[in-house]
Amino acid sequence: MIPHFGLRRRALLAAALLSLSVAAPLPGGAAIGGSSSTLRVCADPDYMPYSARNGGGFENKIALAVGRALGEPVTFAWAPMRGPGGFDGFLRETLRAGKCDVLMDVPYASDNLKVTRPYYISSYVFVFPKAKHYDITSMDSPALKNLRIGFEADTPAEMGLKLRALILHADPYEIGDEEGVSPAKILDGVQSGKIAVAVTWEPSIGYFLRQRPDLAVVPVPNSRSQGSPEQYVFPMSMATRPDDGALAAKLERVISQHKAELDAILSAYGVRLYQPPAS
């Protein structure tokens, strides 16, 4: 897929990767600075609801809960995730620079990281005014054909809209690329009528929905109706540097032993939890 949107970001990412490739390889985790008895978390100072310097984001709260469970103090290394280098730039300045050892929230199976088993599963969602009563249950719902759709660029939402030619009447948002922009912006679009329906990652907007009871939220189910597999539901994990297996194992233990506490934090931030597959 060659996305129509986000070309600017792609160029920046390429630049970031280039500079990464000339950077000296880093030695492994605990050896770099800091005490092994401190949980050192990489975080964004200004990206609610994920993280904020005042500790107000759910990643911060999750980090503190993990620290409590391990009996370790928690420190944060701050850097913007949405700076010029994007998420890779963030990793370069934080985790890979040895300034911190843990990421609280990345997709399970991410490359070049040691990810834990998922501690929550969430989904992309449709958001629209309840009063409209749109009959939207999947990307294939006919109602979408006649609606202005706002979506986060460079995500599965963009791919799903392209596969169905819905992209022709859709507007991209670049919240994940633009420092200082609140994920609530796409909800503003729905409420102002600029777009009829939004497609975005639920954890980015669940926190803002409490003040917006007029909005309906419907999960986007995975699909292969177009032949291409489309994944809208993602398991999310904590992560360490690839060679930091000992720390990852500690995090795994916290996840299995303190699941209820982590769930409660996520729920308080409007992160709806999807059940893991049966086992």
Next chain:
Amino acid sequence: MKRQAIAVALAAALFGLGAVGVAHFGGTVVPGLGNAASAQQQVSLASMSEDPGQWVMPSQNYENTRHSALDQITTSNVANLKVAWTMSTGATRGHEGQPLVIGDTMYFQSAYPNHVYAVDLSDYHIKWQYTPKQDPFAVSVACCDLVNRGPGFADGKIIVDALDGQVIALNAQTGRPVWTVKNADPERGQTLTSAPLIIGNRVITGVSGGEFGVRGYVTANDLQTGKQVWRAYSEGPDTDVLIGSSFSGAKGQGTSTWQGDQWKVGGGTTWGWYSYDPKLDLLYYGTGNPGTWNPTQRPGDNKWSMTIFARKPETGQAVWARQMTPHDQWDFDGVNEMILVDLNINGQTVPGLVHFDRNGFAYEVDRRNGKLLLANKFDPSVNWASHIDLQTGRPVLVSAKETHAGVNVTNICPAAMGNKDEQPASYDPQTGYFIVPTNHNCMDYKAFAVKYKSGFPFVGATVKMYPGPGGNRGAVIAYDPTKGEIVWSHPEKFPAWSGTLTTNGGVSFYGTMDGWFKAVDTKTGKDLWKFHTPSGIIGNPISYTHNGKQYVAILSGVGGWAGLGLAAGLTEPTAGLGAVNAAMDLKNYTNLGGDLTVFSL
């Protein structure tokens, strides 16, 4: 629970949640007819299936041959075939099933909302109708249209799967539920679309939902009470897979062929057809693709996805397993039917199992032990593997057709729909040929690694499907299992997505997605007769007698994966990737809607 509440609220808002329940038509239900049912109890299902006048199992018999021994309709008189009677199913989505005929009653089930009908064959009045009350949330997690593959029967009960995971036993005389169990949970991405198979006192059902990381399983419920007797997973520890002392292969592969605990989202769903050998007392079925699409995310063979399983129906214990496509990179589900016939290979007669896989190879296996005897291509265009190594059973891959994250791999044949999907083949004992409905599409496949754009996860693949060499998207073929060769090929414009039926009259029947129901000469593939039904056909023909006269019946009602562009109203020319592209012009030939059409001379 919160999630459940949301689903229910959604359901209430969107669907009105009208309870349907049992409705009776045609006046009184005569309880005295129960005698007929109890008489049937005395006769085993296997011996009932030997009566060609009835059609008591989804695939006609435990061996899944879909062959009728009836011979009134022949190559010389089939041109006179006429419509005898028709009936609407009351549903519009994909009908992938077939009716049952037990005594003087025909039973059939529609696509979602899964109406079930009992029709009196003497005057076509509806003896009863039943529609399960379902959780409509299931609609949004059904991957490939809202299909159903028909009911099962045993011991005076009609057993039906509902899309939302219910398995319901209905009194065959009254349509009243005897028991209901829930074997799949749409909240976890699980749905039911397949036809149950009843073996002795066990009701065997599978599960759909590989797209959602569902860990596939097969469930056996007690025929009398519905109580779950066993459940065998496709991946995980041997205790979950029901691999024990009777298993012929290496232990522990349900976890050791995965990285970490990825087997927990291992896929390997079980939505195809089931068969059974009463002599060996073995149940056979295939498992689907591994749960995570992107193969680079799941190193290893990913067992037991893409596998033929043989199990003891009483306990579920696995006896042998043969994986066909290790570490699947192309989405070649292994769920297609296993047809049990005697094979004559190298001058020796062997109790065989023949399976035309999505991956384009016809697996011929000794069904006693899983030993691979022959595995030839049943479409010459197959190019992802050069051949199957008969010693190891592994495909010999063509490296240029392997998929990699970030690389657009072009012209892989077959496409993800396979050279054949669930549409069942039949076996004609007179010619020794399998009559196989096939797909003939190729694809470009580009997978993406998981990435994180600050705050937003992304993974995916784009698949573009298009007609294979020659430009036809399907064909019905005759396949000689002794030689491992195609005998004749009858090209079709669209994927041949209906089942086939062979008969002792030398005539084979099948339907096409553009609505034609066709009769061809089993020996030569020559066209003998055709009729245009109200909708495209993805159901499977059956034959039965009533008052001594032979009838042939088919459910039309297009949809399914191949027809989803039409079923879901996706017809913009620019929605040109994947399945819609492969059958986009279907709308010029047919329309949605379920109907039963029955023919006779």
